Amino acid sequence: MNILIVENSIIPFKHYGGTQRVIWYLGKELYKLGHKVTYLVKKGSKCDFGKIIFINNDKELYEQIPNYIDIVHFNNQPADLYKIDKPYIITMHGNLNNNNSLDYNTVFVSKNHAERYNSNSFVYNGLDWNDYSKPNFNKKNCYHFLGKASWGVKNLKGSIQIIKGLENNKLLVLGGKRFSERVLKMGPAYFLSTKVDFKGMVGGKEKENYLNMSKGLIFPVLWHEPFGLAIIESLFYGCPVFGTPYGSLPELINNEVGFLSTKKKEIKNRIKDTGLFNNKYCHEYALENFNSKNMAKKYLEKYSVVLNGEKLNLNKPELKNIQNQKYLKFE
Template identity: 35%
Template sequence: MHICLVNDTRLPTKKYGGTERLIAWLIGEYLKLGHRVSVVAPTGTALPGVECIPADTHEDALQVIPKSADIVHFHSWGPPPDFDRPWIYTLHGVAEGAVLPKNTVCISRSHARQHNVKVVVYNGVNPDEFHFRDRKQDYLLFFSLIRRRAKGAERAIRLARRYGHRTIFAGGTRLDLIKGGGLLESFHPGLKFVGKVAGEEKAELFSNAKALLFPISWEEPFGLVLVESLLSGTPVVATPRGAVPELVPPEVGALFTTDEEFPDALERAMACRPLDCREWAMANFSSAVCAGNYLTLYERLLGGEDVFG
């Protein structure tokens, strides 16, 4: 099958960029299975084994999509209403109130309910980028954009200090708390800020943590860090917002709402077996599973099924 993916940001990403990393993982899985892959993305995109076609505007992207593509998978820069090729569009963010293209795919059931969309394909993470480890060190890990208040860095600081847990914060510097909240409270010997990390440093942080702390206050469409943590054998303690309950059943973590519920939730999370965490993530949220689900969707669409009706 010739698959064309369309995205409005350059690939691959250096450190952060959930959508960009997901696309790169999908491409890797497609290539392993022998599919031909083209990518329409801004100038500078370079991926091995892939036909990279530069396009720096939405209009340009629509003009350079290869005629030979069997399916066009938009990750941004959606198709016009009269687009006459087989296609799907994955919504990666939140677009409440927007008129979405007919063939829209959401990335969790919560996300789909929020946007009144029928079709769901969960994101997938490449497990090869993470290390499984069943012996943990004595620290919690917060790994989200610190400057985004809804990600919960301020609350994580409060919980860590109140209950005496050494915590490592990744996803920005202490100064990002000026916007995210909690700057003054962050000056404590048990709290360490390591900035934005990736690669081996990131894998080590996940694999050694005793739990991932994810106290979000918004409807997270998916949450790649949850899967990254579980692939590392690290359980999750989180608030039950957005897709979190779908990704974190009791076998691999625990949920809490109030600060007072946190100690019990952490105790339950830390009782989870690291291998159970890894196996759950591998079975449901690996890049291979995600690619397989998209390929099934492509085939159904190409076979004439009214998937989005």
């Protein structure tokens, strides 16, 4: 099968690279399974297992799809979708907060993500764990935050509040600018704390080294997290996840690999019992359930449905509930 993966970014990924990381590993696994992969991506991209076509902003997207392609895999919904004459699917990676209808062939990245849009069409993200260094299960006295520090829904402030209630521990802040505007707005009490160590935007071996030092991910998000690569990367390194029960978290985090609550005090108390979690089990759980081979096989099932002339959703997905509050509950 000739598969075209479309994403308006540069591959391979640099630093964190959420969607870029996912589509890179998806294409790599599809290639290993015997398919031909072409990427339609930004100039500057390169790939050693598939063909690269650079997006031409002076042409409409449908004009840039080669004739030899069997199916197109978009990673956002293009404006000229109605002009596409090839079978296609669209992976929705993020959240919307409006009643706009999505395309029939939309795929979400978790069960909860799909259900919030009246859909049951989803594929979990997966990573190629062979590209990651070996986990260290002898943890030190630190935890980590992994995400865009300046993004309020990721709740860095809540993570800091939690760590400040724990003795003899500190928080490694991985993601975003080293000194973001949001961090500055927290005030000196947060910004200058010796319990918080801002590492800035890190990737590759540097990020892996920090995850290998950590005893757990503190992840009290204030929105319905669609999936969360930070979750599965942390689990791979034997880190249990302590967060809020929003979005995909309850389906990704069971009692053996983490703890979820809307209350800071309950999360603090559970973190004090981090030793009750089996680091090796957390690693094996991520390895087995969230790998890129599983992801590729699930997407091939979606491709097959569309190539057979069927739709992935009986009705156009549409968000069931508009979120009126800026942030979800956390106290």
